[in-house]
Amino acid sequence: MSLSLLLKVMLNRKIVTILLLLQLAITLALLLNSVLLAQQTHQQLNQPTGLELEDTLLVQLKPTTPQLRMYPLLEDLLQRQVRALQNIPGVIAAAYSNQAVITQGGNNGNIYDVDNEDRTNISSVPMYFVSPDFFKVLNVNVVQGELPQLSSYLDGDTQPGVILTQRLTERLFPGESVVGRQLNRGPVSAVISDFYGQRSAEDVMYNSIQVAPPYAVDWGYALMLRTAPGQAGAVREQLTTVLQTVEPNIEIYYIRSLAEQQRQLYRNEYGLASLLTILTALMLLVTMISSYSSAHFHVLKRQQEIGVKRALGASKRLIFIELLSESWLCTLIGAFLGIGCALILNQALAQVISIPSLNWWLPLITSAILLFSVTLATWYPATIATRVSPATATKAL
Template sequence: MSLSLLLKVMLNRKVVTILLLVQLAITLALLLNSVLLAQQTHQQLNRPTGLELEETVLVQLKPTTPQLRTYPLLEDLLQRQLRALRNIPGVVASAYSNQPMLTQGGNNNNLYDVDNEERSNIPGVPTYFVSPDFFKVLNVDVLQGELPQHSGFLDSETQPGVVLTESLAEQLFQGQSSIVGRQLNLGPVSAVISDFYGQRMHGADEVMYNSMQVAPPYSVDWGYTLLLRTEPGQTTAVREQLTSVLQQVEPNIEIYYIRSLAEQQHQLYRNEYGLAALLTILTALMLLVTMVSSYSSAHFHVLKRHQEIGVKRALGASKRLIFIELLSESWVCTLVGAVLGIGCALILNQALAQVISLPPLNWWLPLITSAILLFSVTLATWYPAAIATRVSPATATKAL
């Protein structure tokens, strides 16, 4: 059967064809973007973070009295809490930080080499004020220099040394081999450590940009973070004790949450994960509705053309030809709907990109999703096409 005749048959059913094309286009748009979002979320959740996600626990909390939120009572509180955490069985190391890692945003500063400010100035670098054991908790590798062993206060006379992640050091100093001792606007470089995932507010490469200073925070009006690294298999047991241990140390605190870094990572991508799940459910429902609609349309079309099919059989048309002819009508309709669906998918992709981080469509994904849609429609119209092959030529010609 020629393409022109197939199109003519479709145009004879204008309303049904238009509705089916709209349904196919919407289904493909949802399917394409749900696959794209699910793929991106999977890649983000499985990208290297430089952190031991399962064995590292963070506690986000805040003192409830103003005196405990500022120096000197704050420093005393931090030290008491760290001592209590180290005494919990299964804890390898504990530390404090002014903010957690694997977050959307936080405390940031511009960072630059004072000898080359114009070229090296990097805005929005996450700045961590941490205790000496912070690096032991994260279990990072020291690539250059030595880690500070004692907390130093931030003042105008003696700035604490700055510890940089490898990616940040590379960006600041453009591959210079030895940078320990170089002066930054926040202080001299003390060490360079392996990368870890800090904040998501920047691009893919910048998530590894982090600077740390071993110094106690002067105030924590927005709270602070306690970090623990546990022995393998001890994370759950340690977590169960954290609330009671910390409240025994100081009852005037509010604990916002206790999470492993694996949970923190899932929380970071909760919007993408939730939207991917929602789109997947909607796509599955739309595929089901599209299959039902395709089946109903094909079945009704076969019944309506019962006599025509019988005449074709009487004139020598084989069962295989009748079967392929009816499937071809569904295939042409699906391909037209797929072309319209790709246009709808581009519009939906741009709309989603305004809400979440979403990559643009690539060339091969529309082909895969169109193939899925074509397979689903073929599966739905298989039985009505098979029924058409059973039409008896003698019965059809007798009815004429």
């Protein structure tokens, strides 16, 4: 059947065709963006973090009295809490930090080599102030230098040494020896393996750490524990009681494993991907029903025409392909319109969440899914059309 005849058949039922094209376009736009978002969320949840997610616990809390949120009472509180956590059976190491890892944002700022500020200035790198066992909790490896002991810049004129992650080191000092080099945050003491810090940083693996107590924690701080395999649940049950025994004037915001922290970080994308998937499935189902109804009604109206074609020698196979071709053409036009709708929806979603731009191959895959679904829906009506006998053409004569 020629393309012009297929278009003529579609134009004979303008309203039905327009509604079906609109439905196909919206369905493809939802399908394309839901697949894109689901793919991105899956990649984010499975990206390497450099951390032991299941066996590391994170406690976010804040003292309720102003005095405990400031040095020197804050330092004493942190040390008492860490000692108490280390005494819990099943805890391998415990440490404090001014902020959590695997988080959206927090305490960060620029960092640069003081001898080459113009080339090395990085605008957003997290600043961690931690206890010495922080590195043992994260189970990171020392690549260069030695980890410093606990120091306080509040008691002297020198800045505590800075520990950098590998990826940040390569950005600041590509291929160079770094221990002893001076940064705006202090001298470099060591380089450690990468770990996921802040999502809002220039790179999630860019981290700068100093072994020193935070001066103040008006927004709270984090306690972190690495547990023996399989002990995270038992340790977690004791944390609230232990910490409130050490100091009752605290508010515990949450206790999570780092695996839960990672899922929480991407909850918006995960939730929206799930919602779009459900909407897409419903739209796909409605589109299949509409395609079936349209094709079935079309076959019933054209029984006499099909009977004449059969009487003139048209085979069942030709009739079958003709009916499917009409559905295929309608689907391809709808898919073309749907790609435009998908671009608009993609730009709208980008204003709310982080979502990648459309690539060239995903529209082809989603269009193929849509084409398969419509073909499946119109298969039975097309089969009915092949059963129309030539005698049908003579009944109305």
